[in-house]
Amino acid sequence: MERPGLLKEGDHVTVTEGLLPSNYYYTIDPALAMSGNYPFRERLLAREGDVTAVIENERGFYVTVEFNE
Numbered sequence: 001m002e003r004p005g006l007l008k009e010g011d012h013v014t015v016t017e018g019l020l021p022s023n024y025y026y027t028i029d030p031a032l033a034m035s036g037n038y039p040f041r042e043r044l045l046a047r048e049g050d051v052t053a054v055i056e057n058e059r060g061f062y063v064t065v066e067f068n069e
Contacts (some may be wrong), residue, residue, distance in 0.1 A: 001054070010050065012049075013028045013029070015029065015049070049067035
């Protein structure tokens with residue numbers, strides 16, 4: 001996440017899955033935050049979850065989402 005205030009703890013979010021040649025990545029809709037790359041064996045099954053934390057550090061904002069899988 002690039003700007004403060006886009007998401008807060010407790011928000012219900014939907015993610016979209018993207019495919020790379022050897023990994024998946026996820027985007028919180030509508031393009032609020034983007035994940036790192038996940039190998040095929042770590043693919044998410046759920047597409048909806050709840051924000052559990054938003055942490056700011058010198059590199060930016062990090063969003064943690066809990067999924068019911």
